[in-house]
Amino acid sequence: MVNHERLRRYLKQFATFNDNRDDHGVTRLGYTLQERQAHAFFSREMSKLGAQVYSDNAGNTIAEFAGTRSTAPALACGSHLDSVEHAGRFDGVAGVIAAMEIAHIRASETETAWNHPLKIVVFATEEGARFGQACVGSRIAARLHTSESLSQLSDATGISAFRAMQELGLNPNDLAAAQWQPHEWKAFIELHIEQGPSLDKSGFDAGIVSTISGSTRLSFTFTGVASHSGGTPMRIRRDALAGAAEFLVAAEEYALQRAPLDFLDPGLRITTGQLSVEPGGITTIPGVCTLSVDIRGVVDTVQQECAHDLMNLAHRIANHRQLECTCHHVSEVLPEHLSADVQQVLHDAAHVCGTRVCTMVSGASHDAQIIQRICPSGIVFIPSLNGGVSHSPHELSRVSDLATGVKILYSALRKLDTLQDCGG
Numbered sequence: 001m002v003n004h005e006r007l008r009r010y011l012k013q014f015a016t017f018n019d020n021r022d023d024h025g026v027t028r029l030g031y032t033l034q035e036r037q038a039h040a041f042f043s044r045e046m047s048k049l050g051a052q053v054y055s056d057n058a059g060n061t062i063a064e065f066a067g068t069r070s071t072a073p074a075l076a077c078g079s080h081l082d083s084v085e086h087a088g089r090f091d092g093v094a095g096v097i098a099a100m101e102i103a104h105i106r107a108s109e110t111e112t113a114w115n116h117p118l119k120i121v122v123f124a125t126e127e128g129a130r131f132g133q134a135c136v137g138s139r140i141a142a143r144l145h146t147s148e149s150l151s152q153l154s155d156a157t158g159i160s161a162f163r164a165m166q167e168l169g170l171n172p173n174d175l176a177a178a179q180w181q182p183h184e185w186k187a188f189i190e191l192h193i194e195q196g197p198s199l200d201k202s203g204f205d206a207g208i209v210s211t212i213s214g215s216t217r218l219s220f221t222f223t224g225v226a227s228h229s230g231g232t233p234m235r236i237r238r239d240a241l242a243g244a245a246e247f248l249v250a251a252e253e254y255a256l257q258r259a260p261l262d263f264l265d266p267g268l269r270i271t272t273g274q275l276s277v278e279p280g281g282i283t284t285i286p287g288v289c290t291l292s293v294d295i296r297g298v299v300d301t302v303q304q305e306c307a308h309d310l311m312n313l314a315h316r317i318a319n320h321r322q323l324e325c326t327c328h329h330v331s332e333v334l335p336e337h338l339s340a341d342v343q344q345v346l347h348d349a350a351h352v353c354g355t356r357v358c359t360m361v362s363g364a365s366h367d368a369q370i371i372q373r374i375c376p377s378g379i380v381f382i383p384s385l386n387g388g389v390s391h392s393p394h395e396l397s398r399v400s401d402l403a404t405g406v407k408i409l410y411s412a413l414r415k416l417d418t419l420q421d422c423g424g
């Protein structure tokens, strides 16, 4: 039923839409020509199968296949085609190709017709790589963006998402038609690579995602006294970086003490990815140290309690070292739980297909968590190889695992097609 050769061909084809001149992976940032070229290829392939294809002003592209009940809400599946810089060939693309394969299977069917319309969706600008925010296209669909908020997102060169969209011929002043109406959508399922090692390590064929990790971002500033490195005795120093370093190690210990033994549950994760020191001279004791903390959690109360505990910890360490410490909340997104009904349908589908699946948590964000605000949504993960590496040219998944994911996806959509609609 699933055509492995076609999956392979599409993987190869999408990798050619690449802005990367140094032959190091694939670069196809959101709202760029390369992303639009990939969407155009998708459109052509789906049109050949008889779909009605359109791109809206968010840059999302939707291929629609009619069902026997024209007024029924749509069943949808898909993912994204943009990438980070120097990415691999699978992130997002795997889910789009899987959804395209569903369309091919549907087109080849001669028996039982689908009751509901089937929509294959490609979201624009899912990666936060260019504008610092993930899921821009799906956020527009979920009414989480206005033309004003799109003007406020800007890339490293100062170009706003609003302007980038205009330059591609999209009209970010007119988003109405790009905003999805809940009554028009029955369910959305996204297939995605895991982007972690758990499935490959545990030998499961696929994972059904229950929860998407939340993220609380904090910024800490430790302030001490900048002074001469030769002239200032150790015992009277007020070294801002030494205080920050003690805090980082204590924060790591905090997360390690709470780390679950089950590797399908990522638990609490604490990361400092940015740190700056002032004045930054080799012969000057650091006077100011500013650092970021990213807390990822699966349970909202645990995530919030962690933020609170880390602030207390920073103040205790600062007091002890006679430093000043300030902290502010940069942003907070709580963990999202995907539709229990869609999860059940996916588990049943996996059982019907004879595949071994587990329930798991997603560490990264995905379009499906945004679309969950519009209609019941689900995510199927397929194994990532090479230690689960992603956002890297070394990203790898097996075509046979992708095919297994397609079977689960197909069986789940077929099941949903037989279920009564809300209010129907």
Ligand SMILES: [Zn+2]
Pocket (backbone or CB within 6 Å): 080, 091, 092, 126, 192
């Ligand atoms: Zn992705």
